[in-house]
Amino acid sequence: MADEPVSTGKPLARVDGPLKVTGGAKYAAEYDVPDLLHGVIVPSSIAKGKITGFDTEEAIAFPGVLKIFTHQNRPWGPHFSLFFKDPMGPPGRPFRPLHNERIHFSGQPVALVVADTFEAARDAAALVRVSYREEAHATDLEKEAVSAYEPPRHRIGVPPTPKPTGDAGTAMAAAPVKVEATYRTSPENHHPMELLATTVHWGADNTITVYDKTQSPKSVQIYLKTAFLFFRRHVRVLSPYVGGAFGLGLRPQQSVFLAVLAAKALKRSVRIVIPRDQMYTLGYRAHAIQTVALGADEFGRLQALKQDAIAATSRNEDAQDPMLYFSGLLYRCDNVSLSYKLAKLDTVSPCDMRGPGATTGMFALESAMDELSYATGQDPLALRYANYTSDDQMEHRRMSSKALMDCYEQGAEKFGWSLRTPAPRSMRDGRELIGWGMATGIWDAALSPLPARATVTLTADNCLEVATSVTDIGTGTYTILTQLAADAMQLPVDRVTTRLGDSSLPYNPTQGGSWTAATAGSAVQAACDKLKKKLLKHSTGREPFNPDMVPRRQFVDLLKGAGKSSMKATATITQLSAGRGFTSATHSAVFAEVRIDEELGVIRVTRIVSAIAAGRILNPLTAQSQIRGASVMAIGKALHEDAAYDHNLGRCMAHSFADYHIPSNADIFDLDVIFVDEKDEEVSPIGAKGLGEIGSVAVAPAIANAVFHATGHRVRELPITIDRLL
Ligand code: MOS
Numbered sequence: 011m012a013d014e015p016v017s018t019g020k021p022l023a024r025v026d027g028p029l030k031v032t033g034g035a036k037y038a039a040e041y042d043v044p045d046l047l048h049g050v051i052v053p054s055s056i057a058k059g060k061i062t063g064f065d066t067e068e069a070i071a072f073p074g075v076l077k078i079f080t081h082q083n084r085p086w087g088p089h090f091s092l093f094f095k096d097p098m099g100p101p102g103r104p105f106r107p108l109h110n111e112r113i114h115f116s117g118q119p120v121a122l123v124v125a126d127t128f129e130a131a132r133d134a135a136a137l138v139r140v141s142y143r144e145e146a147h148a149t150d151l152e153k154e155a156v157s158a159y160e161p162p163r164h165r166i167g168v169p170p171t172p173k174p175t176g177d178a179g180t181a182m183a184a185a186p187v188k189v190e191a192t193y194r195t196s197p198e199n200h201h202p203m204e205l206l207a208t209t210v211h212w213g214a215d216n217t218i219t220v221y222d223k224t225q226s227p228k229s230v231q232i233y234l235k236t237a238f239l240f241f242r243r244h245v246r247v248l249s250p251y252v253g254g255a256f257g258l259g260l261r262p263q264q265s266v267f268l269a270v271l272a273a274k275a276l277k278r279s280v281r282i283v284i285p286r287d288q289m290y291t292l293g294y295r296a297h298a299i300q301t302v303a304l305g306a307d308e309f310g311r312l313q314a315l316k317q318d319a320i321a322a323t324s325r326n327e328d329a330q331d332p333m334l335y336f337s338g339l340l341y342r343c344d345n346v347s348l349s350y351k352l353a354k355l356d357t358v359s360p361c362d363m364r365g366p367g368a369t370t371g372m373f374a375l376e377s378a379m380d381e382l383s384y385a386t387g388q389d390p391l392a393l394r395y396a397n398y399t400s401d402d403q404m405e406h407r408r409m410s411s412k413a414l415m416d417c418y419e420q421g422a423e424k425f426g427w428s429l430r431t432p433a434p435r436s437m438r439d440g441r442e443l444i445g446w447g448m449a450t451g452i453w454d455a456a457l458s459p460l461p462a463r464a465t466v467t468l469t470a471d472n473c474l475e476v477a478t479s480v481t482d483i484g485t486g487t488y489t490i491l492t493q494l495a496a497d498a499m500q501l502p503v504d505r506v507t508t509r510l511g512d513s514s515l516p517y518n519p520t521q522g523g524s525w526t527a528a529t530a531g532s533a534v535q536a537a538c539d540k541l542k543k544k545l546l547k548h549s550t551g552r553e554p555f556n557p558d559m560v561p562r563r564q565f566v567d568l569l570k571g572a573g574k575s576s577m578k579a580t581a582t583i584t585q586l587s588a589g590r591g592f593t594s595a596t597h598s599a600v601f602a603e604v605r606i607d608e609e610l611g612v613i614r615v616t617r618i619v620s621a622i623a624a625g626r627i628l629n630p631l632t633a634q635s636q637i638r639g640a641s642v643m644a645i646g647k648a649l650h651e652d653a654a655y656d657h658n659l660g661r662c663m664a665h666s667f668a669d670y671h672i673p674s675n676a677d678i679f680d681l682d683v684i685f686v687d688e689k690d691e692e693v694s695p696i697g698a699k700g701l702g703e704i705g706s707v708a709v710a711p712a713i714a715n716a717v718f719h720a721t722g723h724r725v726r727e728l729p730i731t732i733d734r735l736l
Pocket of ligand 1: 362
């Protein structure tokens with residue numbers, strides 16, 4: 011038999027693709043369970059104050075309505091106690107729907123109408139009358155920034171803002187060239203294709219099966235167990251397919267909380283879908299005001315770097331993201347000072363969103379670097395070369411790998427950067443101004459902070475099953491795990507089935523942080539290694555020296571030889587599985603072309619070249635899709651997305667795609683992706699770094715810099731809408 015080709019590193023099409031395009035893949039709101047009830051949330055119409063009463067008479071009389079839950083009649087649960095903490099959440103107290111009469115933000119759930127059809131619940135929800143005693147609210151970051159504070163340290167997965175190095179103040183004062191400017195970004199709402207939804211199937215013996223839109227079925231299971239006092243074995247959470255999540259599904263959300271609350275109280279199956287116009291009530295990318303000061307010598311070499319950020323959070327939590335974590339890592343500079351503060355607003359807590367923090371922090375830093383290039387009369391790319399560093403100067407240690415120089419060179423070559431004429435407004439095509447801009451990107455490349463397990467099972471029909479509880483949020487996890495396992499067991503990929511997104515599978519915390527490929531992939535590889543050793547031991551009676559020395563296609567023979575119908579192995583990966591004593595990061599160089607109608611100010615991003623250094627690329631097809639998708643999202647950040655508030659009402663005014671603009675197909679042109687060679691045997695056992703989020707980090711600043719090059723007008727606020735440009 012011909013040798014099966016090695017699959018890892020090849021552009022295998024998504025193994026879950028056919029199911030997704032034929033409707034075979036089911037999402038949380040699509041599970042049909044018998045006697046299903048439907049819940050619809052009634053959102054608060056004020057931003058702050060107290061509920062003084064409900065008039066539910068008309069709503070409860072509506073045909074089909076079973077129950078209207080409010081804080082006055084909801085059942086008690088431990089989640090309402092003073093001591094309840096969300097283990098994955100930021101410092102502070104998590105918001106709990108229907109807790110009490112307090113209103114924390116506009117759109118907060120104040121009642122849940124449960125009916126036997128969705129339509130009845132929706133219509134009855136419109137009939138619930140709520141009276142309030144309003145209090146003065148504060149939703150304007152510009153005003154609240156004066157009371158910004160340094161947040162207490164957070165949590166799993168959010169690295170702290172680095173301590174200062176050197177003396178930025180003195181070095182700044184002495185620097186011959188200085189630029190200083192303030193940059194603003196707008197809040198952004200999550201709008202994945204799949205709405206947030208939960209279907210709870212109430213089973214016999216008080217067991218529940220929960221189909222939830224989450225990035226972490228295990229976290230949701232653990233949360234439900236403690237929040238509602240279930241035995242863990244009585245709660246199973248499934249999210250085998252997720253229609254985009256991007257951070258919204260990292261924490262248990264309102265829909266799962268309320269659906270389980272209602273199901274448990276009524277002992278019935280319940281579904282809740284959060285409608286598009288309530289998506290702004292779930293968590294948003296924090297907006298920020300950042301000041302960057304750069305001091306350099308006449309050759310553009312940085313002498314001092316200062317970045318001060320004030321970002322939004324809610325009244326009840328210190329929600330954080332690594333906005334400045336990377337700012338000291340990109341360039342050679344001895345004097346770095348970073349400060350990250352939060353200002354409290356009467357909104358829901360911000361939450362992670364694709365490249366959390368970094369996309370915002372890098373917009374400011376990379377815009378300032380562009381300003382410095384003009385101040386020193388240098389090409390923006392030459393300025394990056396002048397400040398290149400291979401080390402982590404903040405922690406004084408090496409990087410496990412950093413092929414950023416190759417990103418610059420190959421990206422510039424592909425883009426044709428050398429043809430750029432430096433002066434603003436110097437490139438045009440008819441009535442269109444052309445601008446070319448670039449920026450550097452960086453993102454974390456670590457293994458998951460929590461351990462992850464995977465199990466592989468070989469059966470006598472020469473099939474392998476891979477199982478781990480983490481989800482595939484559309485990133486290609488099913489595919490790359492299948493490829494890795496197929497190669498490890500010397501099987502063709504169609505002999506391998508991967509099962510994901512089920513809390514009953516081996517513990518694997520969360521799809522997020524761009525750590526899943528490296529973490530779950532390493533766990534699968536380790537499980538395969540263990541299985542091979544086990545098989546060899548059973549056949550020869552001793553541990554093999556090297557399991558890969560076995561001739562091909564023999565593993566199933568070993569299994570049969572041992573007289574077994576199946577054999578399995580489970581392995582665990584922790585952060586200790588990576589090497590030590592270095593810093594790891596994924597890097598990018600992004601080059602963007604904009605064309606701007608000179609009279610109308612309409613901006614089109616006509617070309618983006620993203621050159622990415624992300625270690626070993628497990629599947630160039632799914633990897634490219636990650637970078638393209640992230641680029642589209644970042645074009646939204648740069649030009650379109652603004653969850654604008656009416657501060658009089660204290661409410662987000664963007665309730666639909668008519669007023670919350672995201673890029674449409676007509677906004678997207680060429681998105682070119684290059685993966686540069688980067689060998690890194692320390693960052694993870696399989697040599698892979700994360701690459702989901704790096705695709706978005708440098709895109710917005712590259713576009714903003716291109717807009718300056720095209721027009722000579724520096725817009726320091728995202729999104730760059732026409733009114734801000736003209
Ligand atoms: Mo990502 S923002 O960790 O889903």
